[in-house]
Amino acid sequence: MTGFFSEFMNLNAVYLKANSWLSISVSNLVVIISMLVIFFIAISIPFPKDHHESSKNGRGQK
Amino acid sequence: MSADKSAIHSKESAPWQGKVRRYDIVKEGVIALLIVSLLTLTLSIFMGSPDEPSLTFKGWAASNSDNFYTTAVQELAGTSESAGYGAPYNDAGVGLNLGPLWLQKWAGIHHPINSANDFVITPLGEQQQPADVAAALSTWRSAAVVDKQRWAVDYDAALSAVEGKVSAVKSGDYGPVPTLAKGLTAMATSGALDGLLLSQGGFFQTDHTKQILFFGDGAYLDDAGTAANLQGGTWGMMNETGRYPGQAWLWLYSLWYQIPPFNNEESHPIGANADAYILALMGFMTLGLVMIPFIPGVRSLPIRIPLHRAIWRQYYQTEGIGKRKKK
Amino acid sequence: MSTKLETQKPDMWTARLRQSWQKNLPIEKLLPDTQPAYVASWIYVFGVLTLSALAVIIASGVVLAFEGPSWYHISDAGRFVNSLHFWSVQLFFFFMVVHLWGKFWMAAWRGKRQATWITGSIAFVVSIATAFTGYLTQTNFDSQWIAFEAKDGFNSVGIGAWFTVTNLGQMLLMHVAFLPLVLGLITVIHVLQVRRKGVVPPIDAFDQTLKGVNK
Numbered sequence: 324m325t326g327f328f329s330e331f332m333n334l335n336a337v338y339l340k341a342n343s344w345l346s347i348s349v350s351n352l353v354v355i356i357s358m359l360v361i362f363f364i365a366i367s368i369p370f371p372k373d374h375h376e377s378s379k380n381g382r383g384q385k
Numbered sequence: 386m387s388a389d390k391s392a393i394h395s396k397e398s399a400p401w402q403g404k405v406r407r408y409d410i411v412k413e414g415v416i417a418l419l420i421v422s423l424l425t426l427t428l429s430i431f432m433g434s435p436d437e438p439s440l441t442f443k444g445w446a447a448s449n450s451d452n453f454y455t456t457a458v459q460e461l462a463g464t465s466e467s468a469g470y471g472a473p474y475n476d477a478g479v480g481l482n483l484g485p486l487w488l489q490k491w492a493g494i495h496h497p498i499n500s501a502n503d504f505v506i507t508p509l510g511e512q513q514q515p516a517d518v519a520a521a522l523s524t525w526r527s528a529a530v531v532d533k534q535r536w537a538v539d540y541d542a543a544l545s546a547v548e549g550k551v552s553a554v555k556s557g558d559y560g561p562v563p564t565l566a567k568g569l570t571a572m573a574t575s576g577a578l579d580g581l582l583l584s585q586g587g588f589f590q591t592d593h594t595k596q597i598l599f600f601g602d603g604a605y606l607d608d609a610g611t612a613a614n615l616q617g618g619t620w621g622m623m624n625e626t627g628r629y630p631g632q633a634w635l636w637l638y639s640l641w642y643q644i645p646p647f648n649n650e651e652s653h654p655i656g657a658n659a660d661a662y663i664l665a666l667m668g669f670m671t672l673g674l675v676m677i678p679f680i681p682g683v684r685s686l687p688i689r690i691p692l693h694r695a696i697w698r699q700y701y702q703t704e705g706i707g708k709r710k711k712k
Numbered sequence: 713m714s715t716k717l718e719t720q721k722p723d724m725w726t727a728r729l730r731q732s733w734q735k736n737l738p739i740e741k742l743l744p745d746t747q748p749a750y751v752a753s754w755i756y757v758f759g760v761l762t763l764s765a766l767a768v769i770i771a772s773g774v775v776l777a778f779e780g781p782s783w784y785h786i787s788d789a790g791r792f793v794n795s796l797h798f799w800s801v802q803l804f805f806f807f808m809v810v811h812l813w814g815k816f817w818m819a820a821w822r823g824k825r826q827a828t829w830i831t832g833s834i835a836f837v838v839s840i841a842t843a844f845t846g847y848l849t850q851t852n853f854d855s856q857w858i859a860f861e862a863k864d865g866f867n868s869v870g871i872g873a874w875f876t877v878t879n880l881g882q883m884l885l886m887h888v889a890f891l892p893l894v895l896g897l898i899t900v901i902h903v904l905q906v907r908r909k910g911v912v913p914p915i916d917a918f919d920q921t922l923k924g925v926n927k
Contacts (some may be wrong), residue, residue, distance in 0.1 A: 394919045401910055403748065407746060410745075411755075425799050434797075439856055489868050493873060591882075594878040598860075632847075633805070652744070658868070659736055693818055696818060706922050
């Protein structure tokens, strides 16, 4: 079962060149930018509050 | 101040005594596994994976027989890259050094390779050859070393003079070398060389060093690498064949090969020994990563650039913990 | 089980180990049902996501190991399993690096947790080495290219005399046996360290001078 987009994925990669020595494939750029985006989203978006929390303290007791 | 710091430090290392929240560690693990499995399945179903078929000597001879022929001559002449490589294959070169450290040479010859014999003479000898090739082989084997050198080096030079165009080479006294090269090219074209270089006269064989080195001596492998944008000098180490993501985590290792003095082979001592210097540099940087908790300046960066205020926002608000005043 | 033996400092190795284990890593720490209230951010899921990706890598890798390194070239099912292995590796590094960034910006080595950082960063490096041997054992053009290029780096510092990237047999055994064992061990130690020391408290959590100011 080969990928549905295998033909597209096996074409030559597209490279973005900023100057004579900077060059990155679109694929790698997508990965790196995704990582940064996911990181900043993860530290920014609110985390569900715990409604069972309150008076419990200490070392993992029920 | 240091009394406060040490009080904080001992509280940070002590078991947590403050408020807790519900936590189902098993459920978290199961959900994470399900999410990752689903992501992996989806990506696999839609994108597939890269698999460029391996190159063969048969393919090399078919697509560029002149280049294969010329490389065979270089192996006999000792002018190929592998013939002059040095350790761990032979002592024809001194290898790279890091200042006074000649680690490559000192490691010694642990994988002996004689390019002329291993890549040309032995394979030719392992198969029945047409009469002219068999005769050439016999002539070569019984010739003096100086004659072998002279024939092969002269022929290599003559081929260089016509930029590797075999049909245009000037005639001269090259002994059995042209016939040997012709014989090997025929073996490559037929596919016999792939099999012979793999088995190397035996049966079970998993070491492909000889094949890879022979391949690398010619243009076939190199051209394929360039076409797939895998050359080290163009960030190739990070890349994958096709449009698949490569090894983004090799970005820093890759980076050094792009900048001076590492990217200039003529520059001594660093550019000429770039592989060794870069590996040493990466070794130090890796040690630096592991030792971050002990490096002043680096370990205080998270304190000075307070991204943590976002991470622990809920807790700071609930407990009324304010921001540090900027000094 | 005599209580007399438990409370004294035992001279039996087994008893000593058991006591130390019960003290440092009791079952309540291994399988907790609470965590500190400050563990309330989505950045915290990237450790377990990394572990999950590793599980998928190992599962798909075991299938590939059973069928041999050339199977996936000639089999549709093989190609699919190879894809699972390829993408789980991509996800593994993705999640691991985001996890590393999170832990750095939290200065998670505080409170005598240096060992957690050290084992984590060593796991990162060993993962790169394991992935590297994997790329070498694809038995395709990419493997040929990587072997040819990488040999120069290792040869230049003498390591190439023993670590022969052009030797498929050696690289395959490294990739399938030795390195996963090493990585597995380091990962287990890393996770147990987290369980043992607990998640690092927030920066400034114990700084009394900041209570109620500069909100």
